[in-house]
Amino acid sequence: SLWMPGYEATWEIVNADAFVIRPNAQIPFSSPDAQVKVVYTDNHNITWIGSTKGVTRYDPRLNRFSFTTVLPIADSVAGNVINNIYYSETDSAYFGVSHRYRHVFSWTEKEGYKTLLTIAPFEPFINFSPFYTDSKKNLWLVTTGGIYRYDRINRKFIFNSNPVGKNDAVYTVMREDDKGDLWVGSYPHGLFHYNAKTSAWNSI
Numbered sequence: 001s002l003w004m005p006g007y008e009a010t011w012e013i014v015n016a017d018a019f020v021i022r023p024n025a026q027i028p029f030s031s032p033d034a035q036v037k038v039v040y041t042d043n044h045n046i047t048w049i050g051s052t053k054g055v056t057r058y059d060p061r062l063n064r065f066s067f068t069t070v071l072p073i074a075d076s077v078a079g080n081v082i083n084n085i086y087y088s089e090t091d092s093a094y095f096g097v098s099h100r101y102r103h104v105f106s107w108t109e110k111e112g113y114k115t116l117l118t119i120a121p122f123e124p125f126i127n128f129s130p131f132y133t134d135s136k137k138n139l140w141l142v143t144t145g146g147i148y149r150y151d152r153i154n155r156k157f158i159f160n161s162n163p164v165g166k167n168d169a170v171y172t173v174m175r176e177d178d179k180g181d182l183w184v185g186s187y188p189h190g191l192f193h194y195n196a197k198t199s200a201w202n203s204i
Helices: none
Strands: 001-003 011-013 017-021 036-041 048-053 054-058 067-071 082-088 093-098 103-108 114-118 132-135 139-145 144-153 156-161 172-175 182-187 192-193 200-203
Touching: 001 036, 001 182, 036 082, 067 103, 067 144, 082 132, 093 139, 114 156, 139 172
Parallel strands: none
Antiparallel strands: 001 011, 011 017, 036 048, 048 054, 054 067, 082 093, 093 103, 103 114, 132 139, 139 144, 144 156, 172 182, 182 192, 192 200
């Protein structure tokens, strides 16, 4: 099935038929009663829902009402908006970004929720804080104020670079080309290129 976020519900599309999955206060473990921001289905067919009330996990192997809270609501008024969820096969872990608290976090079955990094505030561009895995299995995070790489030994994101050299830079996307070089888009400073052979960043 295909899952899509709705404003206050979640859409599930099965064989060209669309179903609206709405919260039901009378049923335990129903979908979250919140504004759904992002939906991600991993390779294990587990669906993750990021909303204004945190992260919810749905396992279709259980039953129709098996939505369980992973990262609960953090504030009853402002909420804990989750704008990004990413699964790393290499680490067997989930990574996400909490908008309200500016936390980059991980989640595993064994350890649960763990804060890894607090990123600089720069509304509303904190929404553009994607993760990216390159061909060498390095896990990257591009966000406000810098580019970070995941240190698997110490299990944390470490600062890698800020090619702009200014605090107002917001890095929004990363891609790798056939040569193994990295390309990073930023606002408002444009495109940057990382030469893997010289380990140098250049503005395009």
